[in-house]
Amino acid sequence: MTDSKYDEIMQLLCDRLSSLTNTHIEITPETNLISQLSIDSIKLLNLIMEVEDAFDISIPINALADVQTVRELVDLIYKIKTTAK
Amino acid sequence: MNLLEKLDAAAAARKALLPDGVGAFGIPIEEVYSATEARIGDRRVLLLGTNNYLGLTFAPECISAAHAAIDREGTGTTGSRMANGSYHGHRALEREFAEFYHCTSGIVFTTGYQANLGTISGLVGSGDTVLIDSDSHASIYDGCILSGADIVRFKHNDVADLEKRLRRLGDRVETTLVIAEGIYSMLGDQAPLADIVRLKKAYQCTLLLDEAHSLGVLGETGQGLVEKTGLLDEVDFITGTFSKSLCSIGGYCVSNHPQLEQLRYVSHPYIFTASPSPATIASTRAALELLRKGGHLRKQLWDNCTQLYERLKQSGYVVGPDPGPVIAAIVDTPQQALMLWRSLLEHNIYVNLILPPAAPEGKSLVRCSVNAAHTPEQMSYVGDVFSKLRDLVN
Numbered sequence: 037m038t039d040s041k042y043d044e045i046m047q048l049l050c051d052r053l054s055s056l057t058n059t060h061i062e063i064t065p066e067t068n069l070i071s072q073l074s075i076d077s078i079k080l081l082n083l084i085m086e087v088e089d090a091f092d093i094s095i096p097i098n099a100l101a102d103v104q105t106v107r108e109l110v111d112l113i114y115k116i117k118t119t120a121k
Numbered sequence: 122m123n124l125l126e127k128l129d130a131a132a133a134a135r136k137a138l139l140p141d142g143v144g145a146f147g148i149p150i151e152e153v154y155s156a157t158e159a160r161i162g163d164r165r166v167l168l169l170g171t172n173n174y175l176g177l178t179f180a181p182e183c184i185s186a187a188h189a190a191i192d193r194e195g196t197g198t199t200g201s202r203m204a205n206g207s208y209h210g211h212r213a214l215e216r217e218f219a220e221f222y223h224c225t226s227g228i229v230f231t232t233g234y235q236a237n238l239g240t241i242s243g244l245v246g247s248g249d250t251v252l253i254d255s256d257s258h259a260s261i262y263d264g265c266i267l268s269g270a271d272i273v274r275f276k277h278n279d280v281a282d283l284e285k286r287l288r289r290l291g292d293r294v295e296t297t298l299v300i301a302e303g304i305y306s307m308l309g310d311q312a313p314l315a316d317i318v319r320l321k322k323a324y325q326c327t328l329l330l331d332e333a334h335s336l337g338v339l340g341e342t343g344q345g346l347v348e349k350t351g352l353l354d355e356v357d358f359i360t361g362t363f364s365k366s367l368c369s370i371g372g373y374c375v376s377n378h379p380q381l382e383q384l385r386y387v388s389h390p391y392i393f394t395a396s397p398s399p400a401t402i403a404s405t406r407a408a409l410e411l412l413r414k415g416g417h418l419r420k421q422l423w424d425n426c427t428q429l430y431e432r433l434k435q436s437g438y439v440v441g442p443d444p445g446p447v448i449a450a451i452v453d454t455p456q457q458a459l460m461l462w463r464s465l466l467e468h469n470i471y472v473n474l475i476l477p478p479a480a481p482e483g484k485s486l487v488r489c490s491v492n493a494a495h496t497p498e499q500m501s502y503v504g505d506v507f508s509k510l511r512d513l514v515n
């Protein structure tokens with residue numbers, strides 16, 4: 037999956053995550069949102085609302101149960117974006 | 122990390138927020154003197170952190186009704202409505218709630234938490250959608266999770282944001298439940314119900330309103346925000362609790378949709394739990410009667426709310442957008458909130474301390490709950506102390 041939409045989502049997410057966390061950890065697709073970036077559940081939920089607006093999609097928060105890494109989050113958003121009408 | 126080590130890590134995070142064993146959460150209350158006073162340690166404190174909005178915890182009518190029910194029917198029902206039967210009181214209270222809201226159906230649950238869990242998980246399921254306010258109470262979040270429906274949040278009290286999210290759902294709005302609260306428990310602000318109803322009609326979804334904090338508080342007869350706004354007929358399902366203005370334990374859902382009755386057969390939080398005890402039901406019925414006739418209590422309550430809200434504002438505190446029985450001083454850091462909370466206790470005033478992530482937007486809250494039994498003198502004492510402590514939260 038290297039189409040431009042995927043890359044765009046990855047870029048947006050990495051940008052938002054680095055401004056949310058103020059850490060010096062380099063954010064890669066494998067970075068763990070909770071254990072490495074200490075993103076708490078409320079921050080993650082608010083981030084999801086921003087992403088919904090950025091891509092004009094609905095991301096049910098229950099779908100986040102299986103998401104641990106940045107890549108998994110991007111995969112989820114990509115899947116929703118590309119299957120949305 | 123094993124399971125116990127995970128709990129240790131959570132405990133360490135909590136202790137980092139609350140140094141040297143401050144018992145801000147679950148503070149021991151040694152004796153309760155009245156609806157407004159109790160003993161904490163060796164202090165006689167003014168209770169400003171309860172949800173006793175109408176001040177009915179010691180109403181003689183409720184106490185004697187509870188005594189009589191214990192004498193007549195014993196201390197507990199020892200089982201669920203489904204398996205062990207519905208007592209006369211359960212059915213009577215359901216009729217009384219339905220009648221109070223001019224609705225055809227009413228169901229009583231064992232707690233307010235379960236009223237939301239049971240109603241939401243009974244109404245929606247996998248493949249359906251719930252659209253909830255981002256400041257929703259945990260019982261709403263948990264009900265949504267239990268239901269298996271897709272959960273989408275909208276920005277707190279933001280109608281344009283809600284509309285955007287409804288639009289994105291497309292055809293799925295038909296099986297979408299929108300959930301809001303009459304009064305929000307953190308900042309005490311009210312839902313923009315007229316606008317939400319307008320969207321509900323435009324998009325033809327279903328609307329549930331939780332009146333937990335607004336029951337007894339808003340509207341001529343105390344129905345809540347539905348009565349204050351004249352929108353009772355536009356809300357599909359109303360839930361609420363007995364644990365605040367009714368001063369007992371339990372919850373309810375009322376509706377004009379006959380399908381509500383089906384919840385008794387599908388909703389686990391209704392089926393698989395013991396029914397409310399006879400004393401609980403009896404005191405709740407007595408309290409509901411007092412609540413309906415309690416125009417004078419609501420007036421006293423609102424006089425107190427306005428007095429304290431204005432006083433805090435004048436003293437330079439940042440408070441929620443609407444005056445009401447929940448008045449939160451919003452401060453920037455947990456340390457400031459803790460200092461203010463502690464100093465209030467040293468002045469014999471007990472309020473609630475709310476830290477992130479429970480408080481919205483990373484802020485911390487020192488939250489007061491005003492009730493109808495507070496005297497104007499008590500309110501001005503509280504106002505004086507807050508004013509004196511203002512510099513703690515600069």
Ligand SMILES: Cc1ncc(COP(=O)(O)O)c(C=O)c1O
Nearest residue numbers: 232233234258260306333362364
């Ligand atoms: C908005 C809201 N809904 C539901 C509940 C749950 O009610 P209860 O505490 O009676 O179980 C509460 C209070 O805790 C609440 O604030």
